[in-house]
Amino acid sequence: MNQAQEQRLEEIFRKNENKEIAIAITGCWGVGKTFFWNNFFKSQTIKEFDTKKDFYYEISKQQYLNVFENKKYAYVSLFGIESLDALKNEIAIKLGWNPYSQYKHAHYGIPQLLKNTLNQFKDIKLSHYGVSSSSRLIESLLFSQVKNAIICFDDFERLSEKLKIQDVMGLANQLKLERNCQVILILDESKNEDENKKKYAEYKEKLIDETIKITSVEPLIRENTKGMDESLVNLMVKFAEELEIHNFRFFQKVIKLYKMFLGGISGKVADSTKNIILIRILQGYLIEDFGGDKKITWDDLTVSASLARRAKKRKEVVDINEVQIFDKLEKVSFYLVNGGDEWQIQFKKWFDQSDKSDFKLLSELAESELISEENNKLILCTRQKKITH
Structure with missing residues (x-):
């Protein structure tokens, strides 16, 4: 900090x-x-x-x-x-x-009067009445x-x-x-x-x-996320450190979209649901702002892509520099590189603007009993088993 x-x-x-x-x-x-x-x-x-x-x-x-x-x-x-x-x-x-x-x-x-006088005179050029000379005298006096x-x-x-x-x-x-x-x-x-x-x-x-x-951009992140869950703020800080993103303007966009989306949801939203929403938004702006340089697409952040990278790693046929970015992302959160769910599909549409993203559907998912803490933990556990076996 x-x-x-x-x-x-x-x-x-x-x-x-x-x-x-x-x-x-x-x-x-x-x-x-x-x-x-x-x-x-x-x-x-x-x-x-x-x-x-x-x-x-x-x-x-x-x-x-x-x-x-x-x-x-x-x-x-x-x-x-x-x-x-x-x-x-x-x-x-x-x-x-x-x-x-x-x-x-x-x-x-x-004296404030002198400052006000200089403000009035500073754009006036040489004249027959000696205004410019008076202005320079005031300037000299003030700067002294x-x-x-x-x-x-x-x-x-x-x-x-x-x-x-x-x-x-x-x-x-x-x-x-x-x-x-x-x-x-x-x-x-x-x-x-x-x-x-x-x-x-x-x-x-x-x-x-x-x-x-x-x-570190951490102080700016914390200053602008007052009221957000501490775990979500910490996730953004860790994302900034691992990915070496030191420009707060990136996180300004993330925070704005997250608050806009959460603001349209009525009722209590599960903590794990808030977490996945923030992760999908981080994915979107990462691809939008750095996808070209870091060679990352939405397809690279799915379970199938993660399985393929692990298979290549085991066979030692992968460029370690190419995989490094995904290792950093997974260090921040397992969900960052193991997507493919309805959240990711809809947010991808929003960022790509290739189709109308169904924010209504996302809101319904967030408010649904199906998207509960227990269900989210079950989904995460299933994905982790699939990845590690």
Whole structure:
């Protein structure tokens, strides 16, 4: 659950005691880097507040080292920003006190009136009335206040062609060295264009002090499945780990379809039925999103196909790399590679859209006494015997 990364990041911040530092939070696209940072920043802020709340003397609160709670902060998405000046303005406009702070600060830092004025002037070009000059003066004044703050840059992968990565890295370096800022850069190092990759690598050695790599999509899965059975959530987490699917957008689709289908069923649904419904949905999106690359079709996930693979294994006439993916699937759940039932037939129709899937039939199956815990266990036992003998 990225707990080791959270502990490491907290150690980095507390060890540096509000000193300048640049930290890269990396990981593949969709793994939850932004979620990780926002969740970390919020939880650390609340923890600091709760700690100070227990102090009896006000002087103790004032002397307590605030690493997060009493800090100025700006979160900046690089998407849509097309110049270095525009980026500086965005930082200045976004800068404010920690949004998760529980204290009401007596002063805001940069007057909101100046921010509002800059917002009005920033798109106005040179005129006879000197508006552009006034705007630049305000910009300079606002940016001069950006210091002793936590600045987070996100969406490097969506960087405009007009804004060079070396300019962003150079500004981050300026904020770090000249403004005593703690800079967070959230990015997927593998997704930058070739030239940007080269420039990033050059600046990384000079700028980045620490790197936190996010490798698990589990926190995002758990955050978005509140109310679902724990066993089903654990099944998705195990599926993500075994199949090395680190993009939460895959599981967003799975969760949405599962909830949509279960929402249309009245009455109590057996736990084993919920399990098989989720498995068939996982199968469908696995084939839809990765079937071509992993060479998996619906026909490969049936009892007959599983029997055929086992026969080939015994005769040692099968490519081990070809079978590896099916071994991983079976490790997650026996049902994933031993389908062929009415559930799979109907969900296959839905995903293929080659025929109208009968969701009414599936609903009836889910509500039927035939699809009970006892009956599901009997079906599973029969299939397992067929496979192992």
